[in-house]
Amino acid sequence: MSMKPITILAIESSCDETSASVCKDGKILSNIIATQKIHEQYGGVVPELASRAHMQNIVPTVDAALKAANCQLTELNAVAYTQAPGLIGALLVGSQFAKSLALSLDIPLIAVHHMQAHVLANLIAEPRPSFPFLCLTVSGGHTQIVLCESPLQMKVIGETLDDAAGEAFDKSAKLLGLPYPGGPLIDKYAKTGDPNRFKFPEPQIPGLDFSFSGLKTAILYFLQEQTHKDPGFVEKNLADICASIQNRIVSILLNKLKKAVKETAVKDICIAGGVSANSGLRSAFVEMSKSLQLNSFIPAFEYCTDNAAMIAITAYHKFLAKDFAPLSSSATARAEWS
């Protein structure tokens, strides 16, 4: 007897990416991402402009995702949306659209936690980690170490007390006069620099939590002092400065991950989120896994930055668990883990 396929449309709109994805029986058929260019000129995401851009993007993005998956609306078995956390106006666009569609098609609605989805991006394609695994989720908005026991059972065992890892990259880049988002540029310049040329402090935070605000201040004072002595300091030493900053951010992240591995004794470790695109982090992560004899996993880049495929895969597991949301469910800027 053949089982009826489970086809889900997922929508992500928590920040500055409008994304829609179709997944069938846990396999991603499409993942369309409309990136909002409007924020570049402001040096960061402007919430009100993000909401307006989502309003413009949502219908064409969903349409493109259905077409790319060769899927008719009538084939859908559920509609999923990112419920939290994120910018409330941005989240409301995706949630209202998902609710209206679920209502009109008379199919279940699934509410997904964005951070849980980042972790489960690791389940999208082979090779997949085995449970339990640890995931270091690093993006512009979040820095967490998550212990994942099963697709829907996970626990945050460490997180940032202030800035996220991506913010540490972006704010450092801003101090160097680089445009937003500066993370990829620091990565680029770091490639030809000496990571040990300048020493930035490693914060002493107990347990598995992170802090990046001290690093930002240390970089600010360092640059003020150096440019006071030599106004051309940044320009002359850009590669070494970037490599040294990146080196410190990476060591802060991986030292905590290593500590978490010791405490949990897991064998599989993953990274996720936009900062996992960082080449220094990727290579140090793989090296650390090898030296500790662990299996390491990094999702394909399109599943690392904000995307609806990770919402779809999470929704698929929720569908299997019959974890549906009422039409009265709503987006929230902050949310506890379910």
Ligand code: KG4
């Ligand atoms: O996951 P993401 O796309 O959006 C959020 O949910 O925040 O992450 C964006 C963050 C930005 O801070 C950006 O600078 C950083 O990821 N990022 C990088 C790199 N690519 C993206 N940071 C360092 N190196 C990179 N190659």
Ligand code: ZN
């Ligand atoms: Zn994210």
